[in-house]
Amino acid sequence: MESLETRDMLLNIGPSHPAMHGIVRIIAKLDGEVIRDAQVEIGYLHRGFEKMSETVSYNGVIPYTDRLNYVSPLINNMGYCMAVEKLLGLTAPERCQYIRVIMSEISRITDHLTCVGASAMELGAFTVFLYMIKAREYLWELVEAATGARLTISYCRVGGVKADLPPGFAEKTHKALAETRNVLKEVDKLLTRNRIFVDRMKGTGKISQEDAISYGITGPFLRGSGVNYDVRKASPYAVYDRLQFEVPLGTVGDNLDRYYVRMEEMEQSMRIIEQCLREIPGGPVLVDPESGRPISAAEMVDKGKMGRINEIAGKTAVTDPTLQGTGETARDTIGVAEKRVFLPPKEDTYGNIEGLMNHFKLVMFGHGIRPPKGEVYFPVEGANGELGFYVVSDGSDRAYRVRVRPPCFTIMGALPKLLVGEMIADMVPTFGSVNMIGGEMDR
Amino acid sequence: MLAAHAWRGDETVTVRPESLLEAARLLKEDPEFQMNFLMDLSAVDYQAFGKTLQGQGAHANTGIAIRQPMNVPTDEPWPGPATTARFEVVYHFFSLPLKRRIRLKVPVEESKPEVDSLVPLWAAANWFEREVWDMYGIRFRGHPDLKRILMYPEFEGHPLRKDYPVNKRQPLIGPVN
Amino acid sequence: MFGSQNFLTSKLESAIGWARKYSIFQYPFVTACCGMEYMATACSHYDVDRFGAGFPRFSPRQADVLFVVGTISHKMAPVLKKIYDQMTEPKWVVAFGVCTCTGGFYDNYATLMGIDTIIPVDVYIPGCPPRPENVLDGLIKLQDRIQAQHDGKPIPRPDPSERAFTV
Numbered sequence: 001m002e003s004l005e006t007r008d009m010l011l012n013i014g015p016s017h018p019a020m021h022g023i024v025r026i027i028a029k030l031d032g033e034v035i036r037d038a039q040v041e042i043g044y045l046h047r048g049f050e051k052m053s054e055t056v057s058y059n060g061v062i063p064y065t066d067r068l069n070y071v072s073p074l075i076n077n078m079g080y081c082m083a084v085e086k087l088l089g090l091t092a093p094e095r096c097q098y099i100r101v102i103m104s105e106i107s108r109i110t111d112h113l114t115c116v117g118a119s120a121m122e123l124g125a126f127t128v129f130l131y132m133i134k135a136r137e138y139l140w141e142l143v144e145a146a147t148g149a150r151l152t153i154s155y156c157r158v159g160g161v162k163a164d165l166p167p168g169f170a171e172k173t174h175k176a177l178a179e180t181r182n183v184l185k186e187v188d189k190l191l192t193r194n195r196i197f198v199d200r201m202k203g204t205g206k207i208s209q210e211d212a213i214s215y216g217i218t219g220p221f222l223r224g225s226g227v228n229y230d231v232r233k234a235s236p237y238a239v240y241d242r243l244q245f246e247v248p249l250g251t252v253g254d255n256l257d258r259y260y261v262r263m264e265e266m267e268q269s270m271r272i273i274e275q276c277l278r279e280i281p282g283g284p285v286l287v288d289p290e291s292g293r294p295i296s297a298a299e300m301v302d303k304g305k306m307g308r309i310n311e312i313a314g315k316t317a318v319t320d321p322t323l324q325g326t327g328e329t330a331r332d333t334i335g336v337a338e339k340r341v342f343l344p345p346k347e348d349t350y351g352n353i354e355g356l357m358n359h360f361k362l363v364m365f366g367h368g369i370r371p372p373k374g375e376v377y378f379p380v381e382g383a384n385g386e387l388g389f390y391v392v393s394d395g396s397d398r399a400y401r402v403r404v405r406p407p408c409f410t411i412m413g414a415l416p417k418l419l420v421g422e423m424i425a426d427m428v429p430t431f432g433s434v435n436m437i438g439g440e441m442d443r
Numbered sequence: 444m445l446a447a448h449a450w451r452g453d454e455t456v457t458v459r460p461e462s463l464l465e466a467a468r469l470l471k472e473d474p475e476f477q478m479n480f481l482m483d484l485s486a487v488d489y490q491a492f493g494k495t496l497q498g499q500g501a502h503a504n505t506g507i508a509i510r511q512p513m514n515v516p517t518d519e520p521w522p523g524p525a526t527t528a529r530f531e532v533v534y535h536f537f538s539l540p541l542k543r544r545i546r547l548k549v550p551v552e553e554s555k556p557e558v559d560s561l562v563p564l565w566a567a568a569n570w571f572e573r574e575v576w577d578m579y580g581i582r583f584r585g586h587p588d589l590k591r592i593l594m595y596p597e598f599e600g601h602p603l604r605k606d607y608p609v610n611k612r613q614p615l616i617g618p619v620n
Numbered sequence: 621m622f623g624s625q626n627f628l629t630s631k632l633e634s635a636i637g638w639a640r641k642y643s644i645f646q647y648p649f650v651t652a653c654c655g656m657e658y659m660a661t662a663c664s665h666y667d668v669d670r671f672g673a674g675f676p677r678f679s680p681r682q683a684d685v686l687f688v689v690g691t692i693s694h695k696m697a698p699v700l701k702k703i704y705d706q707m708t709e710p711k712w713v714v715a716f717g718v719c720t721c722t723g724g725f726y727d728n729y730a731t732l733m734g735i736d737t738i739i740p741v742d743v744y745i746p747g748c749p750p751r752p753e754n755v756l757d758g759l760i761k762l763q764d765r766i767q768a769q770h771d772g773k774p775i776p777r778p779d780p781s782e783r784a785f786t787v
Contacts, residue, residue: 023651023652023696043593048609048726048728050578052725052728070652087451089451114659134664137660234542235542374451375521377535377544388535395493401487403483403485403533405483410571439653443593595694595695602730609729610728612694613729617732
């Protein structure tokens with residue numbers, strides 16, 4: 001028997017394969033069922049983010065950042081805007097910082113829900129996926145209420161956010177978080193002690209602390225190996241230094257640890273959101289003292305046309321992100337009081353000449369935000385790890401260079417190391433726990 | 444070392460390409476730095492720096508005057524690239540024990556676009572360097588497998604160079620549109 | 621003389637059309653952001669199964685509707701073409717999201733400006749990404765199209781006065 005010739009088999013997986021999320025190709029060299037060597041081919045979703053960023057204005061990059069990590073777009077928005085703000089030397093007002101933190105933590109939960117749900121589905125637990133998407137839907141309704149869109153939200157602006165939180169946001173959030181907690185409890189029952197799930201996750205895709213650091217892995221993947229590194233703790237930005245939260249750590253660094261870390265991080269994110277909702281400084285929404293409801297911009301314009309100035313003098317109208325007529329305007333609490341940077345509220349743009357001119361001065365070709373010459377690097381904790389923006393400005397109205405430090409790019413770089421020596425079936429949970437997001441990895 | 448600054452609090456050091464490996468090893472191993480993470484590795488093409496249409500005094504098409512960059516409160520102006528070389532390879536390091544970041548920059552001449560590879564020191568450099576080669580055409584001496592990573596092998600040119608037109612397409616199948 | 625056979629076949633054709641339109645086996649060619657909305661459409665809240673399209677097949681040989689979900693880059697284009705060629709007749713293609721319809725705002729060196737430059741498309745669902753309701757609307761329009769093909773009727777075109785979002 002020993003004299004029989006054996007040959008390794010090459011197996012091509014992807015790019016169009018259900019477990020490869022559509023955009024990765026792995027060429028595995030197999031000896032029986034054991035992976036001897038693996039080559040990872042990426043770039044199938046390269047959309048030229050960095051080149052496009054050089055062709056549009058500073059605010060124009062924001063929609064492109066939405067589509068980097070499209071499961072948690074609010075974190076990308078925040079990272080980019082804070083990088084440009086650092087370049088400009090500005091700090092967003094406190095309420096805006098809180099709003100950004102709330103939004104990015106909601107995004108983190110949706111991202112982890114999708115990741116855990118999808119990797120459980122790939123192991124056969126379809127119910128979990130349906131449950132998790134259900135919870136994600138509740139959170140997206142929340143995001144939609146605040147930003148006007150479900151997924152590609154473009155909520156942040158350089159210097160602030162687009163709109164204030166809508167009325168009743170806190171109650172809606174508490175309700176959505178309660179629903180999410182229920183789902184997580186159910187999922188926990190379904191998975192954590194599930195023999196099939198645990199057997200497939202435990203001991204697979206192991207990576208040591210030294211290797212993980214050498215590969216530049218960050219985020220839940222690194223914390224699964226027990227390295228205590230979270231950008232929110234190591235170099236706190238926004239208001240994270242005032243918030244109480246734990247950084248869950250794994251011990252072994254296998255897929256199961258990463259599952260635990262993600263589940264616990266969702267709980268911590270909810271804790272952060274609840275703290276923020278408690279501590280957020282007063283909103284700009286002005287309420288009509290008689291009726292107790294916010295005054296809409298349309299109503300204000302109507303009154304102004306009829307000459308009833310006394311009723312509205314000194315009050316500020318409120319806008320809705322959907323532009324249907326409620327919302328906010330005392331923008332200095334959600335954006336910097338710097339007219340050369342922060343876009344005026346829409347009711348100013350449409351309602352008076354100063355607002356319109358201010359808007360044009362910021363969006364017209366050849367005008368716009370002009371940061372001084374310089375370069376900055378600003379890291380935030382993305383859902384997959386450190387998401388850094390390196391922005392170089394040459395003093396013009398367009399970024400000279402925008403570089404993203406993509407968190408899952410480095411994890412994918414370590415994938416051959418994770419796979420070699422394991423069975424081919426272990427590829428699915430390992431790849432699932434990477435939470436590869438094409439838009440972010442290939443840009 | 445060619446230059447150093449800490450504009451906006453980002454500590455930045457520019458070194459000559461010859462001393463890159465030495466500097467990187469020092470950052471990694473010296474107890475004063477302990478930069479165990481290579482967070483990011485990218486490059487910048489300074490060919491069009493300050494020469495963009497909007498950077499000049501007036502609009503090329505309309506002649507409308509363009510206002511000068513705003514005077515944002517700043518401690519001191521950014522010193523700018525240290526040399527006149529076309530490219531700069533930019534490394535961002537992070538030290539987990541010291542919670543400290545350092546940016547290391549290496550000027551690269553267009554005539555000889557080659558620097559030393561950092562793969563022996565950090566495994567993360569492998570893919571990052573492939574990406575820089577793909578996007579800028581800068582070679583890394585000693586890289587184990589320097590090939591394109593985001594674009595396909597048939598692609599000609601390096602798309603993030605400033606002289607590559609943004610919509611010059613090289614499709615594998617289908618019309619060029 | 622006036623062919624009962626004819627009568628029978630045309631009825632049978634209609635019945636086949638009816639059966640086909642309510643048992644769509646789709647191949648989700650998911651590449652990018654739109655995949656998130658595709659998931660949302662497929663799961664409990666919007667439940668694409670109500671329209672008989674809840675069964676994704678990940679083999680092109682067994683699928684009859686190709687859902688192209690997300691940006692197609694030039695690197696991906698040959699793969700998409702190959703998948704389309706591998707599907708057996710009858711087959712339909714849905715362009716899901718504006719990147720597949722026209723290329724969207726990624727007008728640069730890396731992306732394909734609309735998948736209809738390489739494969740024929742039956743239904744375009746624009747939006748970046750389209751909302752699940754929009755996707756369901758597109759799916760119903762595809763079903764009308766399938767039925768019309770089997771009835772021998774002209775394929776429904778949008779009323780230009782209506783300017784419908786989904787064709």
